[in-house]
Amino acid sequence: MELKDQAIIVTGGASGIGRETCLALARMGADIVVADFNAEGAAQVAEEVKALGVAAHSFKVDVSVAQEVEALVDFAVEKLGTLNGLFNNAGIGLVKPFLEMDPASYLKVIEVDQHSVYYGMYYGAKKMVELGSKGTFVNTASIYGSVASRGNFNYNAAKAAVIAMTRSGALELAEHGIRVVGIAPGYIDTPILGTDAGVKEQLAAQHMHKELIAPEKVASVAAYLFTDAAQAINGSTVPVDDGFLAFKE
Template structure:
């Protein structure tokens, strides 16, 4: 088990990519903090992870609040004894035309999708350095961190910042034995899309294989990025987009 006894925090761990990442990491032997605002969902995922033979604890967190993320890091060390990394995955979307995107609508997404990644990196890395622990941060960016999309000015801005923070964080933290990388999913088949094929089909058509990406496909890449096999990947944001960024026309 490549990650046996490693201690990893996963935010947004109650569903979608976060849930699948928790299970993939648990499958590699990592002990987990499943953090989410949806505490019931987090508890359910923690139970699934424990069934794979690891320690897992649920924690309710509002990642848009610095003090909540700081407390999350402290909880992780209290329960797991150390900290070896964090999957900064929690995020939201709020689609509006730019001229209707008032400051409150803009900041709601920025605070969750961008500021939370800074909080995770800052408090997580400070704790790891204090403990003398080495490890990895993986941050969820998006294909929309590299290209524009109508109605998503806030989301585009936040995810572009995540790409940049992953790069800059890697540079700043390398001397402490800490890697920082990003992952940029394409269109993922999660419940947030609903069951309306008229919504899903146009998104799927933008991938090379004309289908939505299953969340476990992203999770497998995330889990790999935490392992020593990925130690030469640092500062980069890895697309998991079925060719969207390379071949979209």
């Protein structure tokens, strides 16, 4: 149990990659704060985590609001006694053609997908330095942080920023014993993709195995990045994309 007694916050923890990462971290011994705007879902995942024999608490948060993320960090330290890492994973999408993407549509995604990562890193790092604790931040970027996709100008911009913030954060926080890494998932088999079988098949075809990626496959990589075994990975964003960024047929 490589993460025994480590205290880690997971945002977007109520479902999908977040939920699976909460469970993966718990199996490695970490104590977890499951944070999500969906309070009921977060509470349910916290109970699943507790069943694995570690401490877990849930917290309702709007990650686009700085004060709420600060409160989340304070809550984690109050409940778990320390802080050793954050999985800045919460995110949304809002697909619109560029000429229909009014400022409100643009900013909504930027605030949730980009600004929240800054808030998590900023308030998390401030608290960890105050406590004298070391640890890791893992940030969820996307394949769309490296390539463009029609209708996703806002999402492309936010996820590219996450990749850049991961590099910059790693550089600035290394002296404090805080490592910062990113993951860039491909097309993940979660409800966010909708129910259209044809669309899912089209997306899956862009992976080497011609399948959507199960969220637990991404979670296993995210959880690994928190461990000492991943110490040499710092400032990088690791694709978990079944070859999407490596090839085009």
